[in-house]
Amino acid sequence: GAVVSQHPSWVICKSGTSVKIECRSLDFQATTMFWYRQFPKQSLMLMATSNEGSKATYEQGVEKDKFLINHASLTLSTLTVTSAHPEDSSFYICSARDGGQWGREQYFGPGTRLTVT
Amino acid sequence: AQSVSQHNHHVILSEAASLELGCNYSYGGTVNLFWYVQYPGQHLQLLLKYFSGDPLVKGIKGFEAEFIKSKFSFNLRKPSVQWSDTAEYFCAVTSDQTGANNLFFGTGTRLTVIP
Numbered sequence: 001g002a003v004v005s006q007h008p009s010w011v012i013c014k015s016g017t018s019v020k021i022e023c024r025s026l027d028f029q030a031t032t033m034f035w036y037r038q039f040p041k042q043s044l045m046l047m048a049t050s051n052e053g054s055k056a057t058y059e060q061g062v063e064k065d066k067f068l069i070n071h072a073s074l075t076l077s078t079l080t081v082t083s084a085h086p087e088d089s090s091f092y093i094c095s096a097r098d099g100g101q102w103g104r105e106q107y108f109g110p111g112t113r114l115t116v117t
Numbered sequence: 118a119q120s121v122s123q124h125n126h127h128v129i130l131s132e133a134a135s136l137e138l139g140c141n142y143s144y145g146g147t148v149n150l151f152w153y154v155q156y157p158g159q160h161l162q163l164l165l166k167y168f169s170g171d172p173l174v175k176g177i178k179g180f181e182a183e184f185i186k187s188k189f190s191f192n193l194r195k196p197s198v199q200w201s202d203t204a205e206y207f208c209a210v211t212s213d214q215t216g217a218n219n220l221f222f223g224t225g226t227r228l229t230v231i232p
Contacts, residue, residue: 004160034220043121043207043222044161093161095220106220108153108161 002028004096006109013084013116021079021112023094029074030096034106035067038091050077084116119144121210123223130198131231138193138226140182140208150191151209151220152182161207167191178202200232 003026013019023033031052036044048058048069056069066088068080077096081088091113095106122141130136142148152164165176172184182193191208208223 043224046219046221095161105151105163105166107163110160 002096002098002107004030004094004107004109006092006094006112008112009110010113011115013114015085015116016083018080018082019084019114021081021092021094021114023077023079023096023109025075025096025098025107028096028098028107030077030098031074032097033071033077034095034097035069035077035079036093036095038093038111040091044093047079081114084114086116089114089116119212119221121208121221121223123206123208123226125226126224127227127229129229129231132200133197134230136193136195136198136202136228138206138208138228140191140193140223142189142191142208142210142221144210144212144221147213149211150182150184151211152176152180152191152193153207153209153222155205155207155225157204164193164206198228198230200230202228203230204228 005024007022033050035047037047038044046059047062048056050056050069050071052071052074058064071077091111093111095108097106120143124139150167153161154164155161164180165174167174167184175181180195184191205225205227207225210221
C-alpha cells in the first residue's frame with residue numbers, strides 16, 4: 001500500500017526558533033498533500049492543503065506566515081513552524097493523495113510531535 | 118454548524134463482544150465517508166470507505182459500516198472484537214459542498230478490548 005513518512009517523529013525546540021517538518025510519499029506521486037494538527041484527546045484539524053508547484057491553501061484561522069508550507073516536488077512537502085511558541089506544541093500529521101480525483105483516499109504519515117519549551 | 122459527531126468517547130469491551138461505534142454528520146450534498154483506525158503508537162490507517170453504491174461497506178479486519186442517508190449516520194460494526202482491536206477510531210467525511218480536499222474528522226472513539 002501507499003506509504004507516507006514524516007521526519008522528524010519528535011522534536012523539541014526553544015521558543016522563538018523555527019522548526020521544519022518533512023512529509024514524503026515513498027511509493028507514489030502525491031499531487032496533493034495535507035497538513036493536520038491534533039491536540040491531545042482531540043480530533044485532527046486540517047491546517048492547509050498543499051498542491052505541488054503552487055501556493056498552499058490555508059484553512060480559516062491558520063496563520064500562513066507562521067506555518068510555511070512548501071510542496072516543491074511530487075513526493076515532498078514541508079511545514080515550517082516559524083518563531084515557535086509553547087502554544088504551537090502539538091502533534092502534526094500530514095497526508096497525501098495521488099491524483100486529483102475527488103474523494104480519493106488520503107494516506108497518512110505517522111505524525112510529528114512538536115514540543116516548544 | 119457542520120460537524121462529525123462520535124458520541125462514544127471510550128468504549129470498553131470484552132473479547133468476542135460485538136461492537137458498534139456511532140458516527141453522525143451534518144454536511145449536506147454528496148458525501149464520502151471514512152473510518153480510520155489509529156493503533157497505539159502508529160499512524161492513521163483506513164478501515165473502510167463509502168463513496169457510492171451499496172450502503173453496507175465491508176472493510177479490513179472484519180469491520181463493516183452502514184451508510185443510512187436518512188439518519189446522516191455511518192456506524193462502524195464488528196461482530197466479535199479481539200484484543201488487537203484496541204485502538205482509537207475516527208470517522209471522517211468529505212462533502213462536495215465544502216470542497217473535495219476537506220476531510221472532516223470526528224473526535225474519535227477509544228476502544229479498549231479486555232482479554
